[in-house]
Amino acid sequence: MSGRVYGIGLGPGDPELISVKAHRLLQGAQHVAFFRKAGRAGQARTLAGSLLPAGIVEHPMEYPVTTEIPVTDPRYNEVLSGFYAECIARLRGLTDAGDDVVVLCEGDPFFYGSFMHLHARLPDNSVEVVPAITGMSAAWTATGHPITWGDDVLTVLMGTLSEEDLTRHMGQADALVVMKIGRNLPKIRRALTRAGRADAAWFVEYASMPGQTVRRLADLSDDHGAPYFSIVIVHGQGRRP
Amino acid sequence: MSGRVYGIGLGPGDPELISVKAHRLLQGAQHVAFFRKAGRAGQARTLAGSLLPAGIVEHPMEYPVTTEIPVTDPRYNEVLSGFYAECIARLRGLTDAGDDVVVLCEGDPFFYGSFMHLHARLPDNSVEVVPAITGMSAAWTATGHPITWGDDVLTVLMGTLSEEDLTRHMGQADALVVMKIGRNLPKIRRALTRAGRADAAWFVEYASMPGQTVRRLADLSDDHGAPYFSIVIVHGQGRRP
Numbered sequence: 001m002s003g004r005v006y007g008i009g010l011g012p013g014d015p016e017l018i019s020v021k022a023h024r025l026l027q028g029a030q031h032v033a034f035f036r037k038a039g040r041a042g043q044a045r046t047l048a049g050s051l052l053p054a055g056i057v058e059h060p061m062e063y064p065v066t067t068e069i070p071v072t073d074p075r076y077n078e079v080l081s082g083f084y085a086e087c088i089a090r091l092r093g094l095t096d097a098g099d100d101v102v103v104l105c106e107g108d109p110f111f112y113g114s115f116m117h118l119h120a121r122l123p124d125n126s127v128e129v130v131p132a133i134t135g136m137s138a139a140w141t142a143t144g145h146p147i148t149w150g151d152d153v154l155t156v157l158m159g160t161l162s163e164e165d166l167t168r169h170m171g172q173a174d175a176l177v178v179m180k181i182g183r184n185l186p187k188i189r190r191a192l193t194r195a196g197r198a199d200a201a202w203f204v205e206y207a208s209m210p211g212q213t214v215r216r217l218a219d220l221s222d223d224h225g226a227p228y229f230s231i232v233i234v235h236g237q238g239r240r241p
Numbered sequence: 242m243s244g245r246v247y248g249i250g251l252g253p254g255d256p257e258l259i260s261v262k263a264h265r266l267l268q269g270a271q272h273v274a275f276f277r278k279a280g281r282a283g284q285a286r287t288l289a290g291s292l293l294p295a296g297i298v299e300h301p302m303e304y305p306v307t308t309e310i311p312v313t314d315p316r317y318n319e320v321l322s323g324f325y326a327e328c329i330a331r332l333r334g335l336t337d338a339g340d341d342v343v344v345l346c347e348g349d350p351f352f353y354g355s356f357m358h359l360h361a362r363l364p365d366n367s368v369e370v371v372p373a374i375t376g377m378s379a380a381w382t383a384t385g386h387p388i389t390w391g392d393d394v395l396t397v398l399m400g401t402l403s404e405e406d407l408t409r410h411m412g413q414a415d416a417l418v419v420m421k422i423g424r425n426l427p428k429i430r431r432a433l434t435r436a437g438r439a440d441a442a443w444f445v446e447y448a449s450m451p452g453q454t455v456r457r458l459a460d461l462s463d464d465h466g467a468p469y470f471s472i473v474i475v476h477g478q479g480r481r482p
Contacts, residue, residue: 011260012372014262015261016260016261016262016265017260017261017262017371017372018260018261019252019257019258019259019260019261019374020256020257020258020259020260020261020264021255021257021258023261024257071480076482077482078482080482081482084482108374108378108382109382109387110378110381110382110386110387110388110389111378111381111387111388111389112389112390112391112393113387116387116390116481117481117482119387120481124385129382129385130258130382131253131258131374131378131379131381131382131449132374132378133260133349133372133373133374134375134378137349137351137352137372137373137375138372140351140352140372141349141350141351141370141371141372144365144370145351146350146351146352146354146357146360147351147352148351148352148353148397149353149357150353150399151399151401151402151421152353152399153396153397153398153399153402153406153410154396154397155394155395155396155397155414156389156394156395156396156397157394158391158392158393158394160392161392161394165394168413169394169413169414172409172410172413173396173410180392208372239312240357240358240361241317241318241319241321241322241325241358
C-alpha cells in the first residue's frame with residue numbers, strides 16, 4: 001500500500017500557532033521534507049524547530065536557483081521544473097515504499113506557498129493539504145487592531161508588482177496587506193504615498209516570532225532591511241457600532 | 242490580581258484545525274464566553290463542541306438584534322453599543338474577580354470577527370488575541386487548488402456590497418474570495434458574470450466541517466440556500482514553473 005504526502009502548514013512562526021492536526025501528523029511522521037536554499041537551514045525547517053520528533057528522517061530539497069536567474073528568463077521555469085520533478089521522484093520513492101512523508105510549509109500551503117508546485121505534480125489521491133494560520137493573520141494580530149470591519153474590502157499584494165499596479169490596487173481597497181517586501185520597500189512606500197495610504201501603514205517583522213517588531217511605516221527609513229518575514233499592513237476602517 | 246480576556250480563534254470548523262495555543266487556553270479555562278442569537282446554540286459554541294473541558298462555566302452573550310433593524314438605521318448602532326457595553330461589564334466582573342475568561346471566535350478574531358467589538362472596548366493590557374486559520378483558507382484548501390500563485394492579487398469581498406462595487410473589484414483582482422453570501426448569491430453571481438469571472442467560480446459550503454461540499458458556482462441554482470458557512474472562491478492563475 002502506498003504512503004501519502006501531507007503538505008502541512010506550520011503557521012506564522014510561533015510553534016504554538018500550528019494546528020492540532022499538523023502537530024499530530026508531524027509527531028507521527030517518519031519522513032519530513034522541506035525546501036531550502038543551498039547552504040541554509042531553510043525557513044520552514046527553522047519554523048518546525050523543536051516540533052520534529054526524534055528519529056525522523058529529514059529530506060531537504062535544495063533550490064537550484066532563487067534570485068540568480070530573473071523570473072522572466074525562460075531558463076528560470078526550465079530549471080525549476082526540472083528541480084520539482086526531482087523532488088517528486090524523491091517523494092514518490094518514499095510513498096511507493098509505503099511510507100508517509102510530511103512536507104513542511106511556512107504559513108498556509110495554498111496561499112503563495114512553494115508546496116503548490118509539488119501538489120500540482122502529484123496525483124490528487126496521494127496528497128493531503130492541511131491549512132494553517134497565515135503570516136498576515138499573525139501580523140495584523142501583532143498590530144493590536146483588526147484588519148477588517150463590516151464590509152471592508154481586503155486586498156493582498158506582492159511587493160514585486162510594479163509601482164503602477166501597487167498604487168492602483170492600494171487606492172481601491174479598504175484594508176491592505178503587502179508581502180514579499182525585501183528590496184521593494186522604497187517602491188511600496190512610494191505607491192502607498194501616491195494612493196494616500198502611507199500614513200496609515202504599519203510594518204511588522206517576525207510576527208509571532210521572538211524578534212517580533214511592530215511600528216508605523218513612517219518611522220522606518222527606506223534603507224531598513226526588510227527580512228523575509230516582514231509584512232506591511234493598512235487596516236480597514238469600516239462600519240462599527 | 243486581575244484576570245485576562247483571551248479572544249481565541251477556533252479556526253474554520255474542524256476541531257483539529259484549532260491552534261495548539263488556543264486548545265491549551267481552552268483546556269485550562271474556567272470561563273468561556275461567546276456570542277449567539279437568542280434561542281440558538283451559537284456558531285462559535287457549536288464549533289467549540291467537544292473541546293470545552295468539563296466544569297467550565299459558559300457565558301452566552303445574546304445579540305439583541307441581528308437582521309431585524311437595518312444597519313443603516315441609527316438605532317442599530319445604538320442598540321448594539323449598549324449590548325457590547327453589557328458584555329464588557331460581564332467580562333470585567335469575571336476578570337476583576339481574578340478569573341481569566343476565554344471568548345470563542347469563529348475563524349480568525351481580527352478578520353471580520355465580532356470579537357473586535359469587545360476588544361475595542363477593553364484596555365490593551367487586559368486582553369490577548371490568538372489568531373486562527375480563516376474559513377477562507379479551509380475553503381480554498383477544500384477546492385484542491387491553491388488560491389494564489391506568484392504575484393497574484395487576492396481580494397476579499399463581502400457579498401453585502403453593491404453589485405457595482407462587487408463587479409468593479411472582481412474585475413481587478415486575480416484571486417477572489419466572497420463571504421457573507423446568504424441572500425446575496427444572485428447579486429454575487431451577476432457581478433461575477435459582468436466581471437467575466439463566473440465560469441471560474443467555486444462555491445464551498447461548510448469547509449472542513451462534516452457537511453463540506455465543493456462545487457462549481459455554475460452548477461448551483463440561484464435559489465440554493467447559502468448557509469452561514471459558505472464562501473465563493475475564484476483561484477488566481479499566476480506564474481508557475
